[in-house]
Amino acid sequence: MALNELVTFNKKKTTFIFIGGKGGVGKTTVSAATALWCARMNKKTLIISTDPAHSLGDSFERTIKHVPTPIAHNLEAIEIDPDKAMNEYKAKMEMQQKYSDAMGIFSDQMDVMGSSPGIDEVASFDKFMQYMNTDEYDVIIFDTAPTGHTLRLLSFPEMMDSWMGKMIKARKSLGSATKKLKNIIPFMGADESEEEATMEELEQMKKEIIKAREVLTDPSRTSFKSVLIPEEMSIIESTRTLEALKKSNINNDGVIVNQIQPDSDHCDFCKARYETQQKRLEEIEARFEDQIIAHIPLQAHEVKGIDELYEICDLLYGSDPGNGPIAL
Numbered sequence: 167m168a169l170n171e172l173v174t175f176n177k178k179k180t181t182f183i184f185i186g187g188k189g190g191v192g193k194t195t196v197s198a199a200t201a202l203w204c205a206r207m208n209k210k211t212l213i214i215s216t217d218p219a220h221s222l223g224d225s226f227e228r229t230i231k232h233v234p235t236p237i238a239h240n241l242e243a244i245e246i247d248p249d250k251a252m253n254e255y256k257a258k259m260e261m262q263q264k265y266s267d268a269m270g271i272f273s274d275q276m277d278v279m280g281s282s283p284g285i286d287e288v289a290s291f292d293k294f295m296q297y298m299n300t301d302e303y304d305v306i307i308f309d310t311a312p313t314g315h316t317l318r319l320l321s322f323p324e325m326m327d328s329w330m331g332k333m334i335k336a337r338k339s340l341g342s343a344t345k346k347l348k349n350i351i352p353f354m355g356a357d358e359s360e361e362e363a364t365m366e367e368l369e370q371m372k373k374e375i376i377k378a379r380e381v382l383t384d385p386s387r388t389s390f391k392s393v394l395i396p397e398e399m400s401i402i403e404s405t406r407t408l409e410a411l412k413k414s415n416i417n418n419d420g421v422i423v424n425q426i427q428p429d430s431d432h433c434d435f436c437k438a439r440y441e442t443q444q445k446r447l448e449e450i451e452a453r454f455e456d457q458i459i460a461h462i463p464l465q466a467h468e469v470k471g472i473d474e475l476y477e478i479c480d481l482l483y484g485s486d487p488g489n490g491p492i493a494l
Contacts, residue, residue: 169422170203170484173204180297180298181306181387182294182307182308182388183306183391184310184388184389184390185390185391187393187394187407188400191400192393192395193393194217196393197308197309198213198475199482199483200479201241202238202475202479203482204307205238205240210303210304210305211241211242211303211305211306212242212243212244212303213241213243214246215230215244216311217311223245226472226475227471227472230245231244232246232251237472244293246290294378298378317411320382382414383417388416388417391419392404392422392457394422395424397443398446404421404454421460423447423462425464426447427464428463462481
């Protein structure tokens, strides 16, 4: 099976692809090349950079905004701006803060803020939620932050489900205490209809979070592809990532090995590096034997711009669009 056969395009539902790995292994290049291939397959494609240190715009040599920015035919891109994301999420964050202020009085019962998410994960997951049900795009690719941030993002539904559960439980447990606190905490001064509306909103958010979790763990809708280089630390981190994804029931179906040194009889350094990498490649084959493994040779130049990204696209997925998967 080739790497292109791993991409399943759903006819009526958006396909989500997460590209992840250790910092510096080439995630953005692989993400951009994957996006170009999907667009070339005549699929309306969106690529979203969730890494605060964005390099997607540099890779495409385009200025990418916080909103969908045209890149090529069938392809748009977003680089999440944390400040703008915070403003967009302000209402929800205010609700979180008001609940947290109220819960502070009952700190012996729970620590709401201790389990609440950070803005980076909130912003990224909010984008996922935003596009999850619209089916505006055939495929959405996430160029993720380094591994730790990515695992937090992918575990976000579990974290939010737990957090929202605490919020709802706390709201119900307040009961008559609401009336006593109404003059102290403005949020607690809402009338009965407002309180019911707030509870309905919390319950609805919880339902949406559960649905998002179902989409993330549905292999026909969502997949994760790991990028690594043939070095020990990268292999170790990728192994841990796949174990974490497995525990979260998230489908990792492909491993992309980047920066592979070609053989050379004219350079002792190159020859030594090649031999070392060959041992690492054998280790990769053994560790990830249940994965489809693709190789990208070390490039003689930095990969930047649409034309050079298409070269990587061809290496990974093939140059003939006719060999690609058929929509379900």
